[in-house]
Amino acid sequence: MQRLYSTFPGAWPGFALLLLRCVAAIALVACANADALSSASPVALLVDCAIVVAAALLIGGLWTPVAGIAHALLELYSHIGGSAVELNYMLWAIVGLCVAVLGPGACSIDSHLFGRKRIDLRSSSD
Numbered sequence: 007m008q009r010l011y012s013t014f015p016g017a018w019p020g021f022a023l024l025l026l027r028c029v030a031a032i033a034l035v036a037c038a039n040a041d042a043l044s045s046a047s048p049v050a051l052l053v054d055c056a057i058v059v060a061a062a063l064l065i066g067g068l069w070t071p072v073a074g075i076a077h078a079l080l081e082l083y084s085h086i087g088g089s090a091v092e093l094n095y096m097l098w099a100i101v102g103l104c105v106a107v108l109g110p111g112a113c114s115i116d117s118h119l120f121g122r123k124r125i126d127l128r129s130s131s132d
Contacts (some may be wrong), residue, residue, distance in 0.1 A: 077101075
């Protein structure tokens with residue numbers, strides 16, 4: 007699982023990644039709410055459920071690369087499925103890919119689960 011993540015930066019870069027994840031999740035939900043009222047088909051409900059799950063994963067920082075790619079795919083689906091061609095969906099899809107590539111940062115669940123661990127090899131009887 008370590009290969010899925012590059013690093014877990016802390017301090018200001020970690021805070022910036024937290025902010026980027028939150029903004030991406032809010033944009034994903036906002037774009038979904040704009041389209042949710044137009045259709046109540048089973049496919050639309052499934053997409054809405056996927057949007058909620060991806061946004062929750064992004065905010066918490068759990069499985070961030072997977073959630074970022076899901077974010078990008080859902081934005082592209084909204085772009086293709088929409089009646090009007092809007093640049094916003096493409097831009098937010100790029101933000102989702104950036105989140106997937108940059109990783110979660112130190113302020114995330116991924117950092118606590120899959121981050122680097124320090125193993126002390128000294129014996130406890132010293």
